[in-house]
Amino acid sequence: MLRKDLIQKSPVVQILGNDYMEKGQFGAVISRAGVGKTQFLVQIAISWLLEGKKVIHISLYDTIDKINLRYKDGYTNLIDSVGYIDPQKATRLWDDLAPCKFGITCHENTFSSKNIRDYLVSLRKNSLEMPSMIVVDGLDFDRDCSVVLDKLSELASEFSLAIWFSMKSHREEAFTDKGFPIQLDKVQSRFAKAVYLQPKEDKIEVVILKDGEKANERQLIEPATMMLAR
Amino acid sequence: MLKDLKRVRNIGISAHIDSGKTTLTERILFYTNRIHQIHEVKGKDGAGAVMDSMDLERERGITIASAATHCEWNKNDINIIDTPGHVDFTVEVERSLRVLDGVILVLCSVSGVQSQSITVDQQMKRYQVPCIAFVNKCDRSGANPYRVAKQLRDKLGHNSVLMQIPIGLEDKLKGVVDLISMKALYFEGDNGEDVIVKEIPKELEDEAAERREEMIDAVSMYSDELTEAILEEKEITEAMVISAVRRGTISREMTPVFMGSAYKNTAVQPLLDAVLKFLPAPIDINNEAIDHDRNGESIILTSDFDKPTVALAFKLEDGQYGQLTYIRVYQGGLKKGDTIINSRDGKKVKVGRLIRMHAAEMEDIDEIPAGHIGAMFGIDCASGDTFVSPGINYSMIAMHVMEPVISLSIIPVDNKSQINMSKALNRFTKEDPTFRTYVDKETSETIIQGMGELHLEVYVERMKREYKAEVITGQPRVAYRETITQKAEFNYTHKKQTGGAGQYGRVSGFVEPFDGEFEFVNKVTGGRIPTNYIPACEKGFTGCMEKGPKLEFPITGVRVTLMDGAYHAVDSSDMAFQAAARGGFLEGYLKAKPVIHEPIMKVVIETPNEFQGSCMGLINQRRGIILGSQEEGVMSAIESQVPLSEMFGFSTILRSATQGKAQFTMEFSSYKQVPQSVADAIIKAKEEDKKKK
Numbered sequence: 001m002l003r004k005d006l007i008q009k010s011p012v013v014q015i016l017g018n019d020y021m022e023k024g025q026f027g028a029v030i031s032r033a034g035v036g037k038t039q040f041l042v043q044i045a046i047s048w049l050l051e052g053k054k055v056i057h058i059s060l061y062d063t064i065d066k067i068n069l070r071y072k073d074g075y076t077n078l079i080d081s082v083g084y085i086d087p088q089k090a091t092r093l094w095d096d097l098a099p100c101k102f103g104i105t106c107h108e109n110t111f112s113s114k115n116i117r118d119y120l121v122s123l124r125k126n127s128l129e130m131p132s133m134i135v136v137d138g139l140d141f142d143r144d145c146s147v148v149l150d151k152l153s154e155l156a157s158e159f160s161l162a163i164w165f166s167m168k169s170h171r172e173e174a175f176t177d178k179g180f181p182i183q184l185d186k187v188q189s190r191f192a193k194a195v196y197l198q199p200k201e202d203k204i205e206v207v208i209l210k211d212g213e214k215a216n217e218r219q220l221i222e223p224a225t226m227m228l229a230r
Numbered sequence: 231m232l233k234d235l236k237r238v239r240n241i242g243i244s245a246h247i248d249s250g251k252t253t254l255t256e257r258i259l260f261y262t263n264r265i266h267q268i269h270e271v272k273g274k275d276g277a278g279a280v281m282d283s284m285d286l287e288r289e290r291g292i293t294i295a296s297a298a299t300h301c302e303w304n305k306n307d308i309n310i311i312d313t314p315g316h317v318d319f320t321v322e323v324e325r326s327l328r329v330l331d332g333v334i335l336v337l338c339s340v341s342g343v344q345s346q347s348i349t350v351d352q353q354m355k356r357y358q359v360p361c362i363a364f365v366n367k368c369d370r371s372g373a374n375p376y377r378v379a380k381q382l383r384d385k386l387g388h389n390s391v392l393m394q395i396p397i398g399l400e401d402k403l404k405g406v407v408d409l410i411s412m413k414a415l416y417f418e419g420d421n422g423e424d425v426i427v428k429e430i431p432k433e434l435e436d437e438a439a440e441r442r443e444e445m446i447d448a449v450s451m452y453s454d455e456l457t458e459a460i461l462e463e464k465e466i467t468e469a470m471v472i473s474a475v476r477r478g479t480i481s482r483e484m485t486p487v488f489m490g491s492a493y494k495n496t497a498v499q500p501l502l503d504a505v506l507k508f509l510p511a512p513i514d515i516n517n518e519a520i521d522h523d524r525n526g527e528s529i530i531l532t533s534d535f536d537k538p539t540v541a542l543a544f545k546l547e548d549g550q551y552g553q554l555t556y557i558r559v560y561q562g563g564l565k566k567g568d569t570i571i572n573s574r575d576g577k578k579v580k581v582g583r584l585i586r587m588h589a590a591e592m593e594d595i596d597e598i599p600a601g602h603i604g605a606m607f608g609i610d611c612a613s614g615d616t617f618v619s620p621g622i623n624y625s626m627i628a629m630h631v632m633e634p635v636i637s638l639s640i641i642p643v644d645n646k647s648q649i650n651m652s653k654a655l656n657r658f659t660k661e662d663p664t665f666r667t668y669v670d671k672e673t674s675e676t677i678i679q680g681m682g683e684l685h686l687e688v689y690v691e692r693m694k695r696e697y698k699a700e701v702i703t704g705q706p707r708v709a710y711r712e713t714i715t716q717k718a719e720f721n722y723t724h725k726k727q728t729g730g731a732g733q734y735g736r737v738s739g740f741v742e743p744f745d746g747e748f749e750f751v752n753k754v755t756g757g758r759i760p761t762n763y764i765p766a767c768e769k770g771f772t773g774c775m776e777k778g779p780k781l782e783f784p785i786t787g788v789r790v791t792l793m794d795g796a797y798h799a800v801d802s803s804d805m806a807f808q809a810a811a812r813g814g815f816l817e818g819y820l821k822a823k824p825v826i827h828e829p830i831m832k833v834v835i836e837t838p839n840e841f842q843g844s845c846m847g848l849i850n851q852r853r854g855i856i857l858g859s860q861e862e863g864v865m866s867a868i869e870s871q872v873p874l875s876e877m878f879g880f881s882t883i884l885r886s887a888t889q890g891k892a893q894f895t896m897e898f899s900s901y902k903q904v905p906q907s908v909a910d911a912i913i914k915a916k917e918e919d920k921k922k923k
């Protein structure tokens with residue numbers, strides 16, 4: 001029951017809908033620094049965790065403790081948005097969800113898909129439940145990422161994974177003619193979904209840049225909790 | 231012993247396994263003229279380090295028991311406790327920290343802050359012990375003290391401030407630049423005993439100036455005088471900086487970072503100077519005791535020699551002259567012939583021989599004044615006992631002791647071994663509160679319990695070597711527990727009429743899950759069960775907690791509420807209600823969906839990046855959950871939770887999977903429910919065991 005309530009309240013489900021990205025596809029959360037890319041990615045991951053799926057979260061700058069803290073915070077915000085929930089139930093659900101996410105931290109220059117592949121292969125070998133999504137937070141899209149994206153694309157197809165990326169844009173840069181930030185424009189054909197976050201007064205506006213018919217839809221969220229603004 | 235307590239330091243050396251603590255201690259003893267030759271931990275001369283006095287320690291290259299030693303540096307007394315690095319011996323570390331005033335936290339310049347450093351740091355926080363950091367092994371390839379200082383900040387939350395910078399690194403390490411005096415220090419002579427002070431090399435001048443500025447900026451927080459001097463652009467004297475760093479360190483608000491290589495005899499002497507300059511003397515620290523005569527009020531002890539004595543026994547050893555008790559005196563002093571009282575049992579004891587330890591050698595002394603660490607002979611006590619002068623009833627605050635998670639049966643091979651074994655067990659349990667022993671009533675086997683495989687292995691080995699007690703060990707067994715998952719009612723009547731006085735008692739109520747160990751709630755009204763039989767009911771219920779009815783593991787987390795019952799004027803008795811309670815518990819317990827809980831260990835594997843995948847595979851095979859993997863240069867740390875039952879023999883498997891390049895640490899994390907398939911296997915194994923018996 002609690003899972004269902006939380007899924008309904010999830011800002012991700014309310015903005016992007018219930019049809020999760022298909023396996024093998026890429027998604028991107030774009031904003032300039034400090035707006036809330038990572039926390040939005042965490043909400044995307046939590047909505048998958050609530051569906052009973054497993055998630056790998058790769059961060060190129062956060063420590064493991066920081067990643068765990070972000071998830072705990074994201075989960076608490078979601079719980080608070082539902083209203084009163086028996087704290088014991090909430091804790092029990094968190095105990096179920098927490099082991100389903102796996103955090104990896106590495107540096108940009110040592111980031112390789114080989115280690116992730118090794119891990120996935122070992123899971124498959126032992127007939128254990130496979131993750132269905134990877135979050136890659138911190139990849140620098142100002143540089144040429146085509147090689148990394150190629151490798152990750154192979155991985156996504158081989159292991160039926162959806163991959164969400166964070167993408168940092170810059171305040172001074174204008175959108176391209178196609179209506180995308182420069183970082184996304186170069187690689188937009190690879191992405192099935194893309195959302196853009198921008199501050200609007202005391203809220204954050206989520207603009208869907210790419211998602212079939214939903215493109216250009218806009219919603220406001222609270223910056224402190226990432227929940228839908230009332 | 232010095233009575234000027236400003237010139238006394240009681241320090242410990244703590245760190246992760248293989249960071250070089252014992253090597254560092256060895257160098258300190260050499261430079262302070264306590265030893266005249268350096269032996270390496272696993273040196274080719276076969277002598278082993280002085281601090282590793284047990285044969286077993288020298289053989290394995292690990293420090294098992296913390297040896298206390300004493301040395302002098304620049305006319306100051308330094309008492310050093312060398313503590314074990316392996317997690318299984320954590321209680322030793324805890325005990326040492328309890329009696330220390332400061333710690334040198336040794337970190338490896340390549341591996342950085344490792345899992346045990348995190349555990350040690352938590353312990354230091356618990357006992358509020360100030361520390362300075364020493365980044366060791368700067369001569370090794372991949373050394374990076376700056377990264378380690380950053381990790382101290384990021385991982386442990388220390389306000390780490392570099393006090394030195396290295397002159398060269400890895401195989402080019404030549405010395406260090408002291409950022410306070412802005413001089414370069416080189417270490418010459420066969421064993422680096424000559425400290426040569428020179429000007430800073432040209433190529434390092436800019437960096438040194440920059441780092442000094444950062445350091446001054448960071449430490450100015452702790453001294454108004456220094457801040458003023460900076461703002462008014464006055465001259466910043468060495469004394470100002472030292473006093474600010476000292477204040478910051480003692481208040482645990484900053485951690486000065488030093489560096490060098492103990493193995494290569496580089497920068498150990500400046501570290502000793504730093505111990506005197508920055509770590510607290512006994513008078514700088516507030517120690518608390520509990521006054522039992524005043525309802526457990528806490529009392530601040532002062533290092534006053536004329537006040538009544540308060541001393542804490544923190545370690546026991548069985549030597550050739552009887553039991554040796556390591557003791558820290560907090561107040562007053564211990565003199566030969568004094569009468570003191572053990573505040574735990576109120577027994578009077580007379581102080582006999584007092585000694586000061588130097589690893590395995592000892593030196594007779596007449597007195598241990600307040601603020602010092604020493605040892606006494608011939609006093610029967612347990613570790614953690616407080617000794618006081620007659621007239622006061624204080625005890626030092628108890629140490630944090632963990633519950634054992636693993637057990638092993640041991641059977642002596644012959645009668646002589648049996649006698650020796652019981653002597654050994656008697657001593658070990660007194661020395662180490664996490665090591666326990668009992669006799670299994672059903673199998674009559676002696677069971678030993680401890681914190682990990684290595685922990686028990688070491689004690690079995692010590693039994694063999696020190697007591698000549700040959701024992702055969704069984705398979706290690708995990709300390710499973712049983713608990714219930716839902717509320718269930720019971721209504722049980724115990725009735726017996728077999729001639730003579732009968733037995734009658736009825737109990738009814740319910741059992742339910744509970745957060746603590748056990749709780750009994752009596753809600754019987756109207757005298758349905760007379761009040762004089764209620765304690766018998768409680769006893770009956772409590773007795774059932776020792777062993778679950780199905781699997782015979784101890785039960786935890788149950789609340790029993792007694793609602794109703796019935797008695798018979800003639801046939802009811804304490805015995806009858808105890809039996810009724812046992813029957814009632816059994817009835818309710820089986821309906822309350824009992825489950826098995828098993829100990830889950832936090833396992834951290836440190837591996838070169840290329841083996842990351844295979845290490846994760848090993849964890850997956852063992853029902854483990856990977857919590858995260860963090861890359862640190864060429865190494866990765868994989869953090870996971872794995873059931874203890876799956877971890878037996880893991881070190882061998884890990885070695886073969888990673889060409890011996892990975893290492894792991896393991897410590898107890900929590901109890902969790904066993905999955906049904908595993909529970910079935912445990913039940914089956916238990917049944918087979920029973921059949922065999």
